[in-house]
Amino acid sequence: MEMNQYLEIFLEESNEHLQACNDKLLELEQNPEDLLIINEIFRSAHTLKGMSATMGYEDLANLTHKMENVLDALRNETLSVTPEIVDVLFLALESLEEMVDIIAAGGDGKKDVSEIVNTLEMIEKGERDQENPSTINEQTxxxxxxxxxxxxxxxxxxxxxxxxxxxxxxxxxxxxxxxxxxxxxxxxxxxxxxxxxxxxxxxxxxxxxxxxxxxxxxxxxxxxxxxxxxxxxxxxxxxxxxxxxxxxxxxxxxxxxxxxxxxxxxxxxxxxxxxxxxxxxxxxxxKKMAKPTKSTTKTIRVNIDRLDVLMNLFEELVIDKGRLEQISKDLNHPELKETVEKMSRVSSDLQNIILNMRMIPIETVFNRFPKMVRQLARDLNKKVQLQIIGAETELDRTVIDEIGDPLVHLIRNALDHGIETPEIRVKNGKNEEGTLTLRAYHSGNHVFIEIQDDGAGINQKKVLQKAIEREVISTEMAESLSKEEAYQLILSSGFSTADQISDISGRGVGLDVVKNTIESLGGRISIESSEGMGTLFLIQLPLTLSIISVMLVEVGAEKYGIPISSIIESLVINEKAILHTHNYKVIDYRGNIVPLVFLRELFDVREEHDADHFSVVIVKKGEKMAGIVVDSFIGQQEIVLKSLGQYLSNVFAISGATILGDGQVALIIDCNALIK
Missing domain, CATH: 3.30.70.1110 (Histidine kinase CheA-like, P2 response regulator-binding domain)
Incomplete structure (x- = not known):
């Protein structure tokens, strides 16, 4: 039987079973008496063994079989769950993951795992009471x-x-x-x-x-x-x-x-x-045969490249739809107008379906971290508790595929150079167990990922000193940098020298790779730190890389788009409603003091505009709000978000641009950048 046609399904399902084993093994370490967890691990291992044997990967099947024997002894309670057994099972899972990766790369999945196999066999046999052998436990x-x-x-x-x-x-x-x-x-x-x-x-x-x-x-x-x-x-x-x-x-x-x-x-x-x-x-x-069966959800696996092609075609359709809407408006033909409106509704539904097809929970990335944190903490002789919040947050598949490695680097960095050893933490009046928090949440058209530790924090003076030594900045420049700008220096390539890690309190090297990857995805990374208290890395990523709904506004002769997902309300205020506090212009919005951002001043629009009333768009970022002041509202529209290119990648408060139906280019406002 030709097996190549089933290889992709085998790889995907193998990774799912291995991830399930990893997750449940972590749970088992916390609840060693829970037989239900052992049974779930056993079922995943048993399924993986059968799949591997069917596909002809004997080394994979053999190692899984030895794992299965130990798990069987655990669930039959002839063995007890110990940290040593859990460690060996984790080593076996790592080898299985490597073998699956070899197969994915076109190899035969072979790997020398004789040492782990022998260890598993010793566990299976050595833990039994030889003085009082159990006849049943020696048999199936x-x-x-x-x-x-x-x-x-x-x-x-x-x-x-x-x-x-x-x-x-x-x-x-x-x-x-x-x-x-x-x-x-x-x-x-x-x-x-x-x-x-x-x-x-x-x-x-x-x-x-x-x-x-x-x-x-x-x-x-x-x-x-x-x-x-x-x-x-x-x-x-x-x-x-x-x-x-x-x-x-x-x-x-x-x-x-x-x-x-x-x-x-x-x-x-x-x-x-x-x-x-x-x-x-x-x-x-x-009776069983006569009883009707319940319908089950049916799924089909689709290659991501096909979804990319579908998205590109739909982007073109959205641009043409905008052009048709503009023509319909100019001609004012009733039947044409009705047809275009119906096409807009259908295309909106189609857009939601296509975008949802590409969105997957970020937990597919987060799932790998508990095991990694556990092992690295043990290697460093540290006690670390990992907290994961918002794993259900969805993100575009393209972004998901790229964000994994930067997060791995940041988490390893936090454990190695952020969180102190138990002895130092106790000496500093902290709990001996450090806390590493991984949090994800939506805000507007963006997803935010936070990596926060309660470790030593960043020593600003040592960072500046090291930056001067590495000739990243000059002495004069160092004196003028703010705390936030100083923290950004650790993302510079000049810090990627391994033998200098310990000289920078709290953070190590190689973070320039993290910054470059995130910026290539249209995102940005910021750092907040308090020496002795901990550090927060905040990553901002676009929710999707293509189609969004915006509120079109005018400022002078220019048009801008404000993402609908960031907008709370649009309103018109009188000039007398504007208040002044601490050199800021603010308004009282439903009992909250909201600062105003005048796009005319921000983007230096020179056309005169005298008015007693102002059009304001109230936007949000988490719990924070701001009011964006514009000249007038145009209306809501679906647009295809296009990058400004690498030469204009750092334009403040602009996330991209779009081509409107009349051929005019409109810039898209990044509301998150306007709210501090």
Whole structure:
């Protein structure tokens, strides 16, 4: 069978399962007793093993199989979750990720993982109690029980009973072994039912065993109660009681349909009624077949390149739509006007669908960071708590693909050079565990990502000193820089010298790569820091790189677009409503003092405009607001946002431009830049 056609699906689903394993393993480390988490990891590993074997990637399948064995022992509670086991499982996942990456790059997925495989095998075998081997735990469930017994166990658990494997070890000098075994059976059957024993009852009666026998016991008693009861029998050296779990997936659909299974006391009677049982099974299955199935959400995987082509075609359509609207307005033809209005509504719906197809939650990037922070904190001997807020925030796929590496660099930087060691934190009166917060949220047509730590902060004097040494700035320039401008120096390429990292308090090197990547996406990065308190890196990114709704306004003979998503309200005010405070012009807007920004002054528009009334657009950035003063409003319009190009990439308060229906170019205002 030709497998290449399934390779893309295999890679995508493999990455999904590996991410699920990583996430759940982090949860398991915090909740080591939670068997549900172990079961979820086991299911993902089991699925990945099957997929890998089907595709012919034997190394991948073999390593996953060894992982699966350890997970199986954990969920059957023959092993306990320890930090060492979690570490080895993380190492195995890292190797699996590398093998999947090799396959994605066109390789065969082979990698020498013999050391990890051996470690997993040692964990699987070495953690068992060799003095008291458990017959069931040395076998698979299928080997230990037949179909009937597995169904008995499953139904008993569903009805609230507990199923244990009881391992009884007699003293070596015990003379009447059969009598002791009989006494144990008699005690246990008072409050439960014995499903089977190993050796068999006949062999026990004939004393055809050494000094140990196993019992599968169904009861409602706790483990400790069962153990204490058996230990009352004399000449018993040791009792080991272990719970037995059988997953739903290990019981066939036919077995699950059996309704004749009685709780523990009725096991014997159930065997005699197998004929009745078969009739009930048939009846239940017929009901299942007659029951209508619920519809499920259907999805299809689409190559991102096809979505890019679709977006480019739609951008052209939007430009032509604007031109048609202008022609319709000029001709004032009723039928043409009606047709253009209908086309505008349809194109608006189409735009929403296309944009939503490209939007994915930023959690696809954030998901990789908990594991990375955990490992790096351990390597640095630091205690760090990672907080992720707003992972559901959606961002354009193109931006998502590029933002991962800059965030990795900033987070590693915060852990390595921002957050102090526990000893230093305690000495400075801080909690020994540092906090790293990763936050994402929408504001207007932008997404903001914050990386904040409560570490040492940035030492401004040392940054300036290092910048002068590296000849990034001159001594005279250093004296005139503000604190914010000084912080921006750490984003310069002149700081990318690894042996000088420790000389800059709080921050290291290589951040120029981060800055360049973010700016190439049409975003910007700013830094806020307080020495001894911590540092905040704020990344601003465009929500989408193409089509937005704007309010068109006029200032003199020029037209500007203000993104609708940033606008709270548009209003007209009297000149007398303008107040003056601290050299700022402000207005009282619904009980809030809102500063005014006059676009005429900001962009040096020279045409005269005398008026007693002003048109104001109230815009927001998070909880902050500002009023943009313009000459007049034109109206709302869908526009294709175009970059100004690399030569005009740093124009203040302008995020791009668009071509209007009449061929005129309108600049798009970046409201976030106007609000401080």
């Amino acid at each position: 469930i299928d080997q230990a029980f037949d179909e009937y017994e597995r169904t008995i166990i499953q139904q008993s658990i569903e009805q609230g009973y507990r199923v244990y494997e009881v391992i009884v070890t007699l003293r070596e000098d015990c003379l009447l072994k059969a009598a002791r075994a009989f006494m144990v059976f008699e005690l246990l059957e008072k409050d439960g039912e014995i499903l089977k024993s190993n050796p068999s009852v006949e062999m026990l009666e004939e004393e055809n065993f050494q000094h140990q026998f196993n019992i599968v016991y169904i009861t409602k008693e706790e483990i400790d109660d069962v153990s204490m009861k058996i230990l009352k029998v004399s000449e018993i050296d040791n009792v080991n009681v272990q719970p037995i779990h059988i997953e739903d997936s290990e019981v066939s659909e036919m077995e699950t349909a059996q309704k004749y299974i009685a709780p523990a006391k009725e096991v014997a009677a159930a065997k005699e009624n197998e004929k009745v049982t078969n009739q009930q099974k048939q009846c239940v299955n017929e």
